[in-house]
Amino acid sequence: MRVVVLQGSTVLDPATGLPVQLSPEPSAVTIGSFDGLHVGHRKIIGSMTGHARELGLRSVVVTFEPHPRIVLEGGGGCAVRLLTTFDEKVRQFASMPIDLLFVVRFDRQFASTSSEAFIREVLVKRLGARHVTVGYDHGFGKRRSGSEETLHELGAACGFSVDVVGEVVVAGSPVSSTRIRRLLESAKIREADECLGAPYSISGTVIEGDRLGRSIGFPTANIALSDSCKMLPAHGVYAATVEIDGKEYPVMMNIGHRPTVAENGEVRVEAHIIGFSGNLYGRFLSLKMLDFIRAEKRFASLDELRAQLDLDKKEAEFCKK
Structure with missing residues (x-):
């Protein structure tokens, strides 16, 4: 899969930052933000790549970075909690039969582009669109004014066909990024994973912590998130897995303030990797979340905490996907 970035009017190689042809x-x-790359998104992308095979076309995904809401709602904060960081999304796209990932650097200037200009200038002139696939609720261009009707009208004028993919229903309700965020806020990991079509992942670099876990027999890898806008589930202890050097390990994962050992502590993501021994500082890890074990709790002593962690570890070790 080739990846390029449209910044202003220039197409760049993201690895070098240099212009490319x-x-x-x-x-x-x-086209879409594809936050989470959930089963609805996968159905849309699968439909597009299917048409590409049938028609002998190049398969192209157009997405935006940063997420448009972060730019449009401003304030310098996280207007949306990301289910997938940009790097996580690229890695997932790379596992699909996609020829080109066309990343639009989203800023306020681009946000002012009309839906018709976007279709004519980006989809048709730059990419050579002959077939366009979108979801049933897709909107694009300035103020999301572009619709299914817009696509059909311009498709007839510009020479591309249009396919609109319907909603995907899981457990009786339509799948959406908003629904998945609500599930994560409620620690409903298995339900979120079902909507995603894969385990929810949290990735980042292992940094040095205060080594308290080691002192009580539960050494942890402290994960510095790769994007501060990444969505974290409700605070608590979770079962997860991680792959290190080609081997998968069960993980007891803690997300929260660690109230037993820290007063007004910052939120941390810590992973006790069961069966692993070695130095992980500076390594990039991707943790795949499988299930919720228990809520965050303040314990009366370190001995009481240690006893509970023994129970949590057993539950995490035998958790099945």
Whole structure:
């Protein structure tokens, strides 16, 4: 999968930041933020790549970085809690039969682009769109004014066909990024994973902590998130897995303030990797969350905490996907 970035009017190689040439090759295209890459998104992308195979077209995903809401709602904060960071999203796209990932650097200037200009200038002239696939609730262009009707009208004028993919229902309700965030806020990991079609992942670099876990027999890898806007589930203890050097390990994972050992502590993500021994400082890890074990709790003593961690560890060790 080739990855390029549109910044202003220039197409860049994200690895070098240098301009690159991109030909408008006949393409099947889909467009979206794709936060979470949940089962609804996967259905849309699967439909697009299916049309690409059938029609002999290049398969292209157009997405935006940063998430448009972060730019449009401003304030310098996280207007949306991301289910997938940009790097996580790219890694997931790379596992799909996609030829080109076309990343639009989203800023206020780009936000003022009309839906018609976006279709004509980006989809048709730059990418050579011959078929466009979108979800049933897709909106694009300035103030999301572009709709299914807009696509059909411009498709007839510009020479591309349009496919609109319907909603995906899981456990009786439509899947959406908003629904998944609510599930994570309620620590309903298994339900969130079902909507995602894969375990919810939290990734980052292992940094040095205060080594308290080691002193009570539960050494942990402290994870510095790769994006501060990443969505964290409700505070508590979770079962997860992690792959290190090609081997998968069960993980007892804690997200929270650690009230037993820290007063007004910052929120931390810590992973006790069961069966692993070694130095992980500076390593990038991706933790796949499987289930909720218990809520965060203040214990009366370290001995009481240690006894509870023994129970948590057993539950995490035998948790099944």
